[in-house]
Amino acid sequence: MSGKLFALVAGIGCLLCVVFVPYLSGAAKAPAKVKDDGRAACYECHGEIGDLKEHSKHEALACSVCHGKLKEHLADYEAKPETSIDATVCGRCHVEEYRSSMEVNYEAQARKEKGVPTGRSPMMDKLLAPNAFTFEHNEPRSHAFMVIDQFAVDRFAGGRFQFRKRWWGVDAVGNTWDVLEDTGNTLPETGKAGNPTCIQCKSSDHVLKWKFMGDKDPAAKWDRTSDVVAVAKDTRNPMGCIHCHDPHGAQPRIIRDALIKGVGMDGSTMFADKDGRTDLKVVDFRGFRKIGLMNKADSRLLCAQCHVEYACGTGFEFDSDRKVGFDDPRTNHYPLTGPKGILAHYKELNFYDFRHAVTGARLVKLQHPEAETYHGSVHDRNGVTCADCHMPPVQGKGGKPFRTHGVIRPKNHVKEACLRCHPDSTVQKKLYQIDAIQNYIRGKMRKSEYWLGQLIDTYAAAKRAGVDGATLAKAREKHEEAHVLWEWWTAENSDGFHNPDIARETLAASISASKEGVALLNKAMEPKPAGETKK
Helix, strand or coil: CCHHHHHHHHHHHHHHCCCCCHHHCCCCCCCCCCCCCCHHHHHHHCHHHHHHHCCCCCCCCCHHHCEECHHHHHHCCCCCCEECCCHHHHHCCCHHHHHHHCCCCCCCCCCCECCCCCCCCCCHHHHHCCCHHHCCCECCCCHHHHHHHHHCCCCCCCCCEEECCHHHHCCCCCCHHHHEEECCCCCCCCCCCCCHHHHHHHCCCCCCCECHHHCCCCCCCECCCCCHHHHHHCCCCCCCHHHCECCCCCCEEECCHHHHHHHHHCCCCCCCCCCCCCCCEEEEECCCEEEEECCCCCHHHHHCCCCCCCECCCEECCCCCCEECCCCHHHCECCCCCCCCHHHHHHHHCCECEECCCCCCEECCCCCCHHHHHCCCHHHHCCCCHHHHHCCEEECCCCCEEECCCCCCHHHCHHHHCCCCCCCCCHHHHHHHHHHHHHHHHHHHHHHHHHHHHHHHHHHHHHHCCCCHHHHHHHHHHHHHHHHHHHHHHHCCCCCCCCHHHHHHHHHHHHHHHHHHHHHHHHHHCCCCCCCCCC
């Protein structure tokens, strides 16, 4: 490796001494400042690290906490130092935060597909055919399973990755390849829809190996076009502390490149304050990686690194049907817009994911748009952030409060998540209100699914009846419109609670679009008066 190239990689490496941020809990006290620990020599090349570290909450931590072989590196910069990015390093000081982050949430449902009668989307197989998500698309589990559940799913790599202990290991957490094994066998009725970009949300393991936006670079081990199985085999941990907390200075930060681009470079105002300002400073590390630093933690941004709609797979262009491959930057893209504008955004981007098996409609496969859904909601307008409800202060084993990093489901912890802001209410009352919202929106989701199914069936009948191509094309456009307004809510994980008003409005619009498509096709199939010929 050349000297310049190594200096680049080492500079990025020094970014990642993984010690958790104390501001979240106040539980850990920084050790006494280390004297004459040699950091000045590091700063001669890595001044940006000095700017982050000095006068910060982690100022007292020596570089050797997270970096090894420093003497060898200082003697010869070609001798690469070791950098630990394992969250267990953070757990040495921030015991409760780390422990809770790796907990199994047994209050959540076990592994369960969305496309079953009791799931979020009972008609998923019909409405998403032939997309790989029809092979298996599950309800979310704990964050500790982020990587494990992505790999051990029938749509990812042909089903070749399985639990080492089979079903008895389904609640095991830790190193991915201690929990899973590569059988090397492709199973029937599976897909191969995994890609390297998606893995960057689920794990922090590749932050030194992945250039900004996943572009190719001699210093990058992996990029958007890399073999996904090879990337998966090199992924051992779920998203770690360094995703949200800068290890050198303890500042809140984001590292997900598409979010940094969308907010810090392209100017999205989704997370702006009332004055239109977003608290995000983009720091460039020698043209290889970027991070976004915040003065104050905003969990709306921190969680939006993953809980957003995004494009990460291959697709096609709306106007030409030309294939869009992983070499195209559109395969690492965050729209950062709400459900009413999402289809127009993708048409402007000129990207769709797949054509429906029956209608041939150009469909966008939506992911988990919690951040965009929450934007503008009543809670958002009142300054409530994701952490207030999903990471509330709780009592540790020693009775000392800390912010749980288990990411709770508020419905199971109403006292901690709701009553701190609603002290005049009760657990029973809040549960009743939550159920009322979710039951109502689930009803609209089912109606939306029903009418999409009617549109698909009517289209098939119209095609058999020889309805003209222009009418079929109009019906396909109605399908495209109705689809995104429905699937947004099966992909979003709150069943409408995050923003019931926009959920009701857009699901009603989906139903209307489907009905319009059905009416259009039925009219075209009406018997013609005697003597009238088809045009």
